[in-house]
Amino acid sequence: xxxxxxxxxxxxxxxxxxxxxxxxxxxxxxxxxxxxxxxxxxxxxxxxxxxxxxxxxxxxxxxxxxxxxxxxxxxxxxxxxxxxxxxxxxxxxxxxxxxxxxxxxxxxxxxxxxxxxxxxxxxxxxxxxxxxxxxxxxxxxxxxxxxxxxxxxxxxxxxxxxxxxxxxxxxxxxxxxxxxxxxxxxxxxxxxxxxxxxxxxxxxxxxxxxxxxxxxxxxxxxxxxxxxx
Amino acid sequence: xxxxxxxxxxxxxxxxxxxxxxxxxxxxxxxxxxxxxxxxxxxxxxxxxxxxxxxxxxxxxxxxxxxxxxxxxxxxxxxxxxxxxxxxxxxxxxxxxxxxxxxxxxxxxxxxxxxxxxxxxxxxxxxxxxxxxxxxxxxxxxxxxxxxxxxxxxxxxxxxxxxxxxxxxxxxxxxxxxxxxxxxxxxxxxxxxxxxxxxxxxxxxxxxxxxxxxxxxxxxxxxxxxxxxxxxxxxxxxxxxxxxxxxx
Numbered sequence: 396x397x398x399x400x401x402x403x404x405x406x407x408x409x410x411x412x413x414x415x416x417x418x419x420x421x422x423x424x425x426x427x428x429x430x431x432x433x434x435x436x437x438x439x440x441x442x443x444x445x446x447x448x449x450x451x452x453x454x455x456x457x458x459x460x461x462x463x464x465x466x467x468x469x470x471x472x473x474x475x476x477x478x479x480x481x482x483x484x485x486x487x488x489x490x491x492x493x494x495x496x497x498x499x500x501x502x503x504x505x506x507x508x509x510x511x512x513x514x515x516x517x518x519x520x521x522x523x524x525x526x527x528x529x530x531x532x533x534x535x536x537x538x539x540x541x542x543x544x545x546x547x548x549x550x551x552x553x554x555x556x557x558x559x560x561x562x563x564x565x566x567x568x569x570x571x572x573x574x575x576x577x578x579x580x581x582x583x584x585x586x587x588x589x590x591x592x593x594x595x596x597x598x599x600x601x602x603x604x605x606x607x608x609x610x611x612x613x614x615x616x617x618x619x620x621x622x623x624x
Numbered sequence: 625x626x627x628x629x630x631x632x633x634x635x636x637x638x639x640x641x642x643x644x645x646x647x648x649x650x651x652x653x654x655x656x657x658x659x660x661x662x663x664x665x666x667x668x669x670x671x672x673x674x675x676x677x678x679x680x681x682x683x684x685x686x687x688x689x690x691x692x693x694x695x696x697x698x699x700x701x702x703x704x705x706x707x708x709x710x711x712x713x714x715x716x717x718x719x720x721x722x723x724x725x726x727x728x729x730x731x732x733x734x735x736x737x738x739x740x741x742x743x744x745x746x747x748x749x750x751x752x753x754x755x756x757x758x759x760x761x762x763x764x765x766x767x768x769x770x771x772x773x774x775x776x777x778x779x780x781x782x783x784x785x786x787x788x789x790x791x792x793x794x795x796x797x798x799x800x801x802x803x804x805x806x807x808x809x810x811x812x813x814x815x816x817x818x819x820x821x822x823x824x825x826x827x828x829x830x831x832x833x834x835x836x837x838x839x840x841x842x843x844x845x846x847x848x849x850x851x852x853x854x855x856x857x858x859x860x861x862x863x864x865x866x867x868x869x870x871x872x
Contacts, residue, residue, distance in 0.1 A: 520714070522710050522712070522714040523714055523716060523717075525673075525675050525701075525708075525710075525714070526708065526710060526714040526715075526716070527716075527727070528674075528675070528700075528701040528702050529673055529675070529701055529702075529704075529706055529707070529708040529777070530702075530727050530728030530776070530777075530779075530780055531702045531703075531705070531728050531780055532702055532727075532728070532732075533702055535732070536732045539732065540727075540732065541716065544718050545716075545717070545718060
């Protein structure tokens with residue numbers, strides 16, 4: 396009991412918790428904007444290789460996170476295609492930073508927003524969008540005033556799943572951002588470190604926090620997905 | 625109204641090919657496109673609104689070219705200024721009656737201007753929707769939904785009203801009442817209209833001219849006035865057209 400108290404007051408879990416919320420929050424935001432944008436494009440425009448693009452967008456869902464992490468290193472690593480340019484032009488490196496963790500979590504969370512958003516947008520009857528067009532609305536207004544509000548519950552449910560996924564992200568984050576306590580150590584990485592270090596009390600608290608948040612998100616998601624109209 | 629249309633559109637759904645060849649011109653203010661389901665009437669209406677792009681041809685209203693494949697003109701729907709009443713009304717389910725009626729007047733960001741707001745209230749009053757103005761469409765009766773759809777289409781002061789089977793979602797007694805009401809509205813607003821229907825009673829009630837469709841082609845066009853002047857009965861002519869359209 397006293398060890399729980401000392402852990403709770405010792406802030407061993409506050410840092411990783413705050414970092415996790417920051418990383419998962421930003422990653423969800425980025426995945427939301429990108430995911431909804433791509434979903435709208437693929438659900439409304441017909442172009443060649445649309446199925447291939449859909450598969451590529453869904454890939455992070457099925458690929459091992461370590462493989463994704465490797466791809467990201469190839470992209471944004473110090474010798475990476477994009478990373479080298481960033482380093483030379485701005486002196487910025489994303490490796491082993493919390494920003495790098497955000498990118499890793501975004502990639503992993505993206506398909507969850509994309510998939511739900513595409514399904515939700517495709518279920519919006521085209522006649523509502525057509526009605527808005529005959530009422531003088533441009534495509535941006537049609538999207539913001541009709542398609543998105545009508546698909547919003549599905550899109551939001553996808554975003555919540557994405558948040559849960561981003562919170563639990565481990566493999567890609569470890570490869571891109573490492574496991575630096577106080578800098579890039581998120582909750583799931585802290586659990587790993589705590590178990591490795593034999594700190595069962597800390598591990599228990601961390602596991603409990605993650606479990607409660609994930610259950611809360613799943614309950615809220617299933618409520619959102621119940622039909623309303 | 626001067627209206628001229630001559631369009632071709634090839635469609636493919638599954639293995640079935642469908643060819644729409646639609647052409648007519650008129651100076652009447654009330655035109656009815658008549659024919660069985662799947663004969664191309666609604667596709668023609670959609671092409672007029674810009675919701676369907678023909679393969680070739682042209683569409684002109686009062687000298688304005690809305691579509692001309694040769695000149696490369698295809699005015700986007702939002703600039704065509706047509707009022708469209710959809711078969712199932714397509715009322716926005718997430719908006720109240722008042723918001724539906726004002727939808728085309730409200731800017732993307734910001735509120736209705738005072739003048740537009742007054743127009744919305746006028747329309748709500750005119751269409752007897754005051755009691756339900758704050759309800760969502762799902763809470764309305766069929767007649768109220770149709771009045772909302774009409775009010776919404778008229779709010780943006782369109783130069784032409786397009787009606788796609790406006791009465792098909794209503795049961796018989798209501799249908800008769802709404803017909804009378806629509807005639808009154810068309811008269812009040814003095815707005816030309818094109819209506820799609822497969823109900824011969826509606827041809828009699830509304831048509832100054834009727835265009836008859838079958839298998840994607842125009843098979844006849846008749847002016848009510850010309851029929852009356854020639855001493856024939858409109859009812860009789862329509863009955864013949866029904867028989868022809870449905871291949872009885």
